Amino acid sequence: MRCSTYKQQANLQNISILNAEKHFLTHLTKIATSFPKLRIVLEHATTSEAVDAVLSLPENVACSITAHHLELTIDAVPGQPFHFCKPIAKEPKDRDALRKAVLSGNPKFFLGSDSAPHPVNAKTARVEEFGEPVGCAAGVYTSSILVPLVATLLESFGGLDILQGFVSDNGRKFYGVPAKEGESVTLKRVEKGGGKVPGLIRGDGAEVVPFWAGKELGWEIV
C-alpha cells in the first residue's frame, strides 16, 4: 500500500525520472543551509538546475559528475541498455551545463565515477514464459578506462587543462584528503587508431560491456 500511495503522489505531482533531481534541490537547499558545517556532495548531477543550485549554495556543498554524463543525452538511452543508469542522462542543455561547470574549473565540481560493472545478462531483459519480462539493471561501467576516458572527453570539448583539478585536486580539497607522495597517474597520447575500447570485457565468469565500447580513446595510462 505504501508503494502505491507513493506512486500516486508522484503522479499527482508529475514527478518522474526526468525531474526528480530538480525536486530534490529544495531539500538539498534546506539541509545545506540548516547545517552549514556539514559537507554535502550532490552525487552524479545530471541537470542544469543541479549545477545552478550547487553554484548558489555555500562552500559546504559540492557536486560530482560522472564521465558518461559528460557525453550522453537522453536520446542515447532508451534503446541502449548499456547507457541506462540512474540518474538517467537528460537533455542537451543539461549536458552542456555539466560541461560548462567542469570547464569553469570551479573546485565545487569533480569526478564521481559511478561505475557499475553489470554483467551482460543483467543488461538484457529476461523474458518470462508466463509473467512480466524482468527489466535491465541500471549502471554504466567506466572503471577500467576511467582516467583516459575523462581525458578524451574533456579534450573533445576543450577542457584538457582542467583534467587534474576535475579528476583529483577538487575532490581531495573538498574532502580534506591530501595527495600522498608517489600516488600519481601519468597519461600519454595513444598512437592513432591504438586506443580502441573492447566491445566486451571477460572476467571471472562474467562478461561486461564497457562504456565507449568500440570507440577510440585519445589517451592511455603510462
Next chain:
Amino acid sequence: MRCSTYKQQANLQNISILNAEKHFLTHLTKIATSFPKLRIVLEHATTSEAVDAVLSLPENVACSITAHHLELTIDAVPGQPFHFCKPIAKEPKDRDALRKAVLSGNPKFFLGSDSAPHPVNAKTARVEEFGEPVGCAAGVYTSSILVPLVATLLESFGGLDILQGFVSDNGRKFYGVPAKEGESVTLKRVEKGGGKVPGLIRGDGAEVVPFWAGKELGWEIV
C-alpha cells in the same frame, strides 16, 4: 556531414526525444492552417502540448493515441526494452492529458494501434566482441490483445463508456469510412483470474513479448 550538422543543430536548439513532438507542433499548425481541406492525423500523440494543439486546430486535424501510451510513463521505459517505442512515453502529466482527451469523448481523438511485433532478439542489445553494442528495436506489440487491452485500460480510469467511439466510430468518421454490416467485435468480461496475457508468444520462427505480459485483462473477445 549532413547528419553531423543536423545533430549539432538539434543540440544547439536542445531538441531531444523528449521535446521533438512539441517542436513539431509549429509545423503542424502551419500545414493545417495553410491547407484547411487536408485531413491530417497527428499519429501517436504522447504529450499534453500535442493534445492542446489538436484541440486548438480546426476540424481537419485529428489525433491518434496508442493503447500503451495510455498506460506508460517515461519511468517504465529505460530499463525495459519491451516498453521502448517511438515516440517515447513521457511524464505523468502527459499521460494524464492523453487520458483526459480520450475521456472527453471528443471525436478528434481515436485509437492508433502502433503495434510492432519485434522478436525478442531485436529487443536485446547485441554485444559486439570488438565494437559498439547494437541497441534495441523501438516498438511495443499490442495487436493480439488490442481491443480487450483498450477496454481494460479505459475501465481503469473510468472511460469504458467511450470504448466504441475511441476504438471505432471516431476514426471512421474522420476518415469518412462507414462501418460495414456485420463487422463488429463483442467483448465480455473475463472470469476472475482468466485474462492473463502470456509472457511470450511463439510464432513462425520468432518469439514476441506482448505488452501487458503477465498481467490480467478484464475483457475478452466473444
